[in-house]
Amino acid sequence: MTIFNVGVIGTGMLGSAILKNLDGLSEQSNLNIYCCNRTTEKAIKFTQKSKSIKYCSSLAEIVNNCQYIFLAVNTESALQTTKEIAELASKDFVLLSAEAVTKLEELENCFKGNKALIARIMLNTNISSRGSAIVYTFNKQLRESQFGEHTEKLLSMLGSTTSAKENQLLSYTVIAGCLPSFIYIAVEAVQDAAVCSGLPIDEATDVLLETWLGALSRVKESKKSLNEIKHELYYPNGITIKGIRSLEKEGFRRAIIESYLKML
Numbered sequence: 119m120t121i122f123n124v125g126v127i128g129t130g131m132l133g134s135a136i137l138k139n140l141d142g143l144s145e146q147s148n149l150n151i152y153c154c155n156r157t158t159e160k161a162i163k164f165t166q167k168s169k170s171i172k173y174c175s176s177l178a179e180i181v182n183n184c185q186y187i188f189l190a191v192n193t194e195s196a197l198q199t200t201k202e203i204a205e206l207a208s209k210d211f212v213l214l215s216a217e218a219v220t221k222l223e224e225l226e227n228c229f230k231g232n233k234a235l236i237a238r239i240m241l242n243t244n245i246s247s248r249g250s251a252i253v254y255t256f257n258k259q260l261r262e263s264q265f266g267e268h269t270e271k272l273l274s275m276l277g278s279t280t281s282a283k284e285n286q287l288l289s290y291t292v293i294a295g296c297l298p299s300f301i302y303i304a305v306e307a308v309q310d311a312a313v314c315s316g317l318p319i320d321e322a323t324d325v326l327l328e329t330w331l332g333a334l335s336r337v338k339e340s341k342k343s344l345n346e347i348k349h350e351l352y353y354p355n356g357i358t359i360k361g362i363r364s365l366e367k368e369g370f371r372r373a374i375i376e377s378y379l380k381m382l
C-alpha cells in the first residue's frame with residue numbers, strides 16, 4: 119500500500135478545505151497529514167479538531183516530512199514561499215500549487231536548476247466534501263517521474279480529476295475555481311424572485327435546489343444534447359419559452375460569456 123505523507127502550506131479558505139478532505143480520508147491509514155500557516159493559530163486549530171493532522175511550526179518540518187506538499191498560500195506569497203521550500207529541499211517531493219496565476223516555469227525557476235517535481239492544480243473550496251473537480255497539469259519532470267502516477271492517485275482520492283495543458287489552466291480556473299460563485303448568485307436571484315412572487319424562502323429553496331441538482335445530473339447522465347433536453351420543457355406559447363425569451367432579451371447568455379472571458 120502506498121503511504122502518502124501529505125503537507126498543506128496555508129490553512130486559509132482553500133487549504134482548510136483540502137485538509138478537511140484529507141482528514142476524512144485518514145481512516146484509510148495510508149495518509150499522514152501535516153499543515154502549517156503563517157498565522158500559527160489557524161493551523162494549530164486543525165490539530166485540536168483532528169487526531170490525524172499534525173501541526174508543523176516551520177516550512178522545514180513540512181519539507182522534511184512530506185512527499186506531497188499542497189501550496190495554498192496567497193498569490194503574493196506563492197513565489198517567495200516556493201523559494202523558501204526550494205532552499206530546504208534535500209529529497210524528492212511533489213509541490214502541488216493551487217495558486218491561480220503563477221506558471222510552472224516561474225515555480226521551477228525557484229529551484230535554480232535543481233530537480234523540481236511540480237503540479238499546478240485548480241479546484242475550489244467545495245473540495246472539503248469532494249464537491250470540486252480537480253484540474254491538474256504536471257511539469258515535465260513530474261510527468262516522467264515515478265511520482266507522477268502516485269500524484270494522480272492522491273488527487274483522485276480527493277475528487278474527480280481532469281488533466282489539462284498548462285495553457286488551458288486559466289480557463290479551467292474560471293470553471294473549476296470561480297464558477298461556484300456564479301451559481302450562488304443565480305440561486306440567490308431565484309430565491310429573491312420566488313419570495314417576491316409570494317413563496318416562503320425555505321420551501322422555495324428546497325424545491326429550487328432539487329430542481330437544479332436534478333437538471334445538472336440529467337445533463338451529466340443523458341446522451342441527449344442540451345438542446346434536446348431543453349426542448350422537452352417547451353410548450354407552444356407556454357411559460358417556459360416566454361421566460362427564455364425574456365432571459366435572452368436581458369442578455370443572460372451574453373452576460374455569462376462576457377464575464378467568463380473577462381476573467382481570462
Ligand SMILES: NC(=O)c1ccc[n+]([C@@H]2O[C@H](COP(=O)([O-])OP(=O)(O)OC[C@H]3O[C@@H](n4cnc5c(N)ncnc54)[C@H](OP(=O)(O)O)[C@@H]3O)[C@@H](O)[C@H]2O)c1
Binds near residue numbers: 127129
Ligand atoms: N478560495 C478558493 O476557492 C480558491 C480556488 C482556487 C484557487 N485558490 C488559490 O488558493 C490560494 C489560497 O486561497 P485562499 O482563498 O485559501 O486564500 P486565504 O484564505 O487568504 O488563505 C491563504 C493562507 O495562506 C497563508 N500564508 C500566506 N503566506 C504564507 C506563508 N509564507 N507560509 C504559510 N502560510 C502562508 C495565510 O496565512 P495568514 O493566516 O497569516 O494570512 C492564509 O491562511 C490562492 O493562491 C488562490 O489563488 C483559491
